Amino acid sequence: MSAPRVRFAPSPTGYLHVGGARTALFNWLFAKRTGGTFVLRIEDTDKQRSTDAHTQVILDGMRWLGLTWDEGPYFQGEYGDRHRADAESLLAKGLAYRDYLTAAELDAERAAVEARGGTFRFDRNTIHLSPEETARRKAAGMPFAIRFATPDEEIAWMDAVHGRISWQGRDLDDFIILRSDGSAIYNMAVVSDDIAMEITHVIRGDDHISNTPKQIALYRALGKEPPIFAHVPMILGTDGKKLSKRHGATAVGDYQDMGILPAAMRNFLALLGWSPGHDQEIATEAEMIERFALEHIQKKAAVFDPAKLEWMNGQYLSNFPAEELRAPVERQLGILGVAHDGRDLLPVITAVKARARTITHLAEQVASRIDGSRVVRDEKGNALEAKMGERFSASLRLCQEALLAVAADAWDAVTLEAAMKAVAETHTLKLGDVMQPVRVALTGGTVSEPVPELLAVVGRDESLARIGRAIG
RNA sequence: GGCCCCAUCGUCUAUCGGUUAGGACGCGACCCUUUCAAGGUCGAGAGACGGGUUCGAUUCCCGUUGGGGCUACCA
Numbered sequence: 135m136s137a138p139r140v141r142f143a144p145s146p147t148g149y150l151h152v153g154g155a156r157t158a159l160f161n162w163l164f165a166k167r168t169g170g171t172f173v174l175r176i177e178d179t180d181k182q183r184s185t186d187a188h189t190q191v192i193l194d195g196m197r198w199l200g201l202t203w204d205e206g207p208y209f210q211g212e213y214g215d216r217h218r219a220d221a222e223s224l225l226a227k228g229l230a231y232r233d234y235l236t237a238a239e240l241d242a243e244r245a246a247v248e249a250r251g252g253t254f255r256f257d258r259n260t261i262h263l264s265p266e267e268t269a270r271r272k273a274a275g276m277p278f279a280i281r282f283a284t285p286d287e288e289i290a291w292m293d294a295v296h297g298r299i300s301w302q303g304r305d306l307d308d309f310i311i312l313r314s315d316g317s318a319i320y321n322m323a324v325v326s327d328d329i330a331m332e333i334t335h336v337i338r339g340d341d342h343i344s345n346t347p348k349q350i351a352l353y354r355a356l357g358k359e360p361p362i363f364a365h366v367p368m369i370l371g372t373d374g375k376k377l378s379k380r381h382g383a384t385a386v387g388d389y390q391d392m393g394i395l396p397a398a399m400r401n402f403l404a405l406l407g408w409s410p411g412h413d414q415e416i417a418t419e420a421e422m423i424e425r426f427a428l429e430h431i432q433k434k435a436a437v438f439d440p441a442k443l444e445w446m447n448g449q450y451l452s453n454f455p456a457e458e459l460r461a462p463v464e465r466q467l468g469i470l471g472v473a474h475d476g477r478d479l480l481p482v483i484t485a486v487k488a489r490a491r492t493i494t495h496l497a498e499q500v501a502s503r504i505d506g507s508r509v510v511r512d513e514k515g516n517a518l519e520a521k522m523g524e525r526f527s528a529s530l531r532l533c534q535e536a537l538l539a540v541a542a543d544a545w546d547a548v549t550l551e552a553a554m555k556a557v558a559e560t561h562t563l564k565l566g567d568v569m570q571p572v573r574v575a576l577t578g579g580t581v582s583e584p585v586p587e588l589l590a591v592v593g594r595d596e597s598l599a600r601i602g603r604a605i606g
Numbered sequence: 607g608g609c610c611c612c613a614u615c616g617u618c619u620a621u622c623g624g625u626u627a628g629g630a631c632g633c634g635a636c637c638c639u640u641u642c643a644a645g646g647u648c649g650a651g652a653g654a655c656g657g658g659u660u661c662g663a664u665u666c667c668c669g670u671u672g673g674g675g676c677u678a679c680c681a
Contacts, residue, residue, distance in 0.1 A: 145681050180681055237679050244678090253607055255677080279679050296611070305609050305677095313679040320681050343611060344676040365611085367674095372617080374673070402618095405630090409619055413629040432619080435674065439617050442631040452644075488644050495643090518641095554640085569640035581642040 138170030138334045142196075142203070143210075143324070145177040146188035149385035150195035152438060153339060153369045153377060156403045160366055161337045162201045163404065163426040173331055174206035179323055181211075195386040199396050200419070208331070210323055217318030220326040220356060221280050221311045229355040230311060232278040234263055234271040237314070256307040258283070280312035282322075282352065289347040294335070294364035294428040301347040309348060321345055325352040328361060337364040337428070340435070364428045367407045367435045377438055389443070393466065393493030395454070398447040406436045416449055448491040456483040459496065466497035472505050479504075485583045485591045502577060503591050506600055511578040518574055522567070527605050529571045532557050534601050537589070545594045551586035575604035 142158040144150065150158075165172035174196070178184040193207065224230035235243075243261060247254040258281070263271070271278070284307065290300035311322035318326065324345075328336065343365050353360040371381035383389060389399055401422070405415060409432070410425040417425075451459065460479055467474050482503050483496070490496035501508040519526045536557045540549060558568045569585045576597060582588050589597050 143681095147681070177681065183680080233679090240679075253677085255608080281679095299610075301610070307677090310679050315679080317679085319679065324681090339675095340611070341675055344609080345681095347610090367612080370674085376674080405618065407618090411620075413620075415618090415630055434612055436619095437617055439631065442618065445631055448643085489642070491643070514641095558640090564640085566640045573641065579642095581644095583642095583644090585640065 136334075138165065138168045139173060139332050140165050140170060140335045140337055141173040141175050141206075141328070141331065141333050142201075143175040143177050143327075143338075144192050145180060145183075146185060146192060147180060147183035148188060149387060150192045151377070151384050152386060152389075152403065154192075155195065155199060155201075155386045155399075156369060156406055157337065157339055157366060158196060158201050159199070159400060159403050160364075160408065160426075160431070162203075163423055164335065164337060164428065165204070166423040167426045170334075171204045172202075173208070173333070174203035175208045175210060175327060175331070176206075177210045177320075177323070179210050179214075179317065179320070184211075191387060195390075198390055199386065199400055201400075205331075208327075210327060213323070213327060213330070214317060216330060217323045217326045218312060218316055220329075221318060221322055224282065224311065224352075224355050225280055227355070228283075230280050230282045231308075232272070233281045233310070234268050234276055234278045235261070237279075256309075258308050277314040279310045279314045281308040282311045282348075282355070284308050284348075284351060289350050291346065291350060291360065291363055293343075294337075294362055295367075295431045296343075296365060296433055299343065299346070303347075303351070306348055306351070311352070321348045321352065325349050325356070329353070329356065329358050333361050335362045335364060335428075337366060340365050340368050364431070366431055367433060369406060370435050370437045372437060372439070374437065381438070382440070391494075393462075393495060393497070394443065394447050395450050395462070395493065398443070398450040401450075402443045402446050406438065407432045416446070416453075444491045451490050451493075451496060452488045454487070456480045456487065459483050459487060459493070462493045463497050463500055466493055467501060470497060470501055470508075472497075472501040472508065474504060477504055482591050485587050489581065489583065499582075503588075506596060506603075509576070509578045509600065511574075514580040515574040515578050518570060518580055522571065525567065526571050526574075529563065529568055530575060530601055530605050532561055532563075533568060533572050534598065534605065537594075537598060537601070540594070542594050545590060547584075547586040547590045550589045551584075554586060571604075572601065575601045 140161045142161045144154050162172050164170065176189055178189070196203070221230065225232070244254040284303050286303045288300055288302055290298060293299050309321065310319050312318055346363055350360045369377050371377045377384055383392065386399070400419070401417060404422050408426070409430055410417060410422065411430060457480065460483060463479060463483055464474065479500060482500050486499040486503070487496060490499060533554065536553050540553055554568055555565065557563070558565045570580065573580060573582055573585050573588065576588055576592055592600070
């Protein structure tokens with residue numbers, strides 16, 4: 135068998151949604167795994183809703199996720215002539231027919247049926263013009279749509295994730311393949327393109343299952359062998375409904391803005407509906423490619439859990455070397471408007487990255503270490519001060535005194551830890567009562583890296599300044 | 607309504623007829639510790655229901671219930 139050719143075919147009518155991104159990821163993984171070709175095709179035939187801006191956002195989202203394509207992007211809108219030729223070839227073979235009924239007349243027909251409480255369904259035997267009227271319109275050169283004469287036979291396929299799925303032709307109506315303006319309808323365009331682009335495996339969302347029998351019928355009518363279909367499950371919101379705007383962030387760009395790393399997003403998305411078959415969840419790109427198989431894709435829809443994504447992102451943050459985090463952190467600092475010129479961020483990032491869950495969060499912490507104006511006292515910080523009362527500033531004064539005694543060239547975590555412990559010992563204070571006030575004075579909150587490291591990262595002058603300010 | 611798809615802890619999942627039904631997130635407890643959203647240990651927590659098939663069903667078949675998708679001269 136020749137190498138597989140797969141495609142991801144988004145329509146540029148919106149942003150790149152996580153569902154689409156996951157579909158793209160599965161296609162990409164499959165292509166990598168099999169040594170196949172990953173084709174990107176932009177389905178921009180809906181002129182009303184498609185925009186170049188959306189196309190750009192989708193391309194950016196894929197690049198951000200590292201889902202590089204081998205061919206394309208092709209733009210479906212450029213192949214109108216081929217779509218039309220394919221539709222007309224069906225007409226020539228007698229497998230499709232002209233329908234002179236106008237869209238308005240069809241709408242009226244539909245409205246009438248629905249007004250009676252019925253369910254409208256196109257039926258070639260009941261919904262049609264009289265032969266005379268058809269002849270008259272044809273003679274008058276009126277525009278017509280082309281309908282596919284769906285054969286009354288079973289259409290079945292072995293879905294790579296679902297197994298055998300079958301439909302009866304009679305449950306499909308004679309759907310339109312070419313509009314009266316000469317443009318192809320979705321199913322016709324897709325089949326025409328997939329044939330022309332020699333696509334061997336169609337990996338797409340579950341919601342396309344009902345399009346598949348129509349497309350297979352079209353392949354047969356065109357005398358072509360259908361590709362292998364793999365319908366991957368949908369992604370749902372926390373309430374079990376199809377993921378949508380009201381669930382919050384659904385666009386890949388939203389997660390980029392929230393400070394999610396591409397590697398974490400990719401890893402998380404891969405595990406939504408697919409499993410490597412073992413217990414290791416954090417996996418490199420190479421490991422995922424190595425284990426990827428269509429057969430291991432889940433049939434059931436998956437609920438998107440933002441909490442687990444954040445956890446996973448936190449894992450990547452902890453494990454990534456600080457150097458790799460510097461660029462995204464600097465970018466975020468820029469967004470926050472924090473000057474960091476000439477400042478070595480690596481020690482700061484190293485100190486705080488284990489406790490951060492997003493780049494945004496990480497950058498905020500870095501900002502608070504290098505810029506005193508970025509320190510905001512949180513509830514816990516206030517609560518601690520209130521709880522300790524007078525002892526709070528008393529403790530800080532003792533620390534201030536001890537820290538002043540530490541020379542600038544001796545200002546490192548080891549020396550500082552010794553100095554802090556000495557304060558506790560000589561004044562018979564609990565270590566926590568000495569450390570916590572300093573943490574609150576320096577960060578505004580009760581959560582941070584170990585205090586000696588914190589002092590080292592913030593620096594001597596700034597640390598003492600913040601302590602001075604806290605004492606008041 | 608019709609057609610189609612689906613069904614293991616709250617969530618993501620492992621299991622491909624025999625397991626004390628395993629792991630992860632989240633949750634709880636404990637340990638470590640100056641604190642923690644870090645690390646470690648432990649715990650609670652699932653086969654929707656009813657029939658078959660079988661020596662034996664989470665697993666295979668049927669039905670019920672529940673959820674989802676499609677049902678356009680949209681993609």
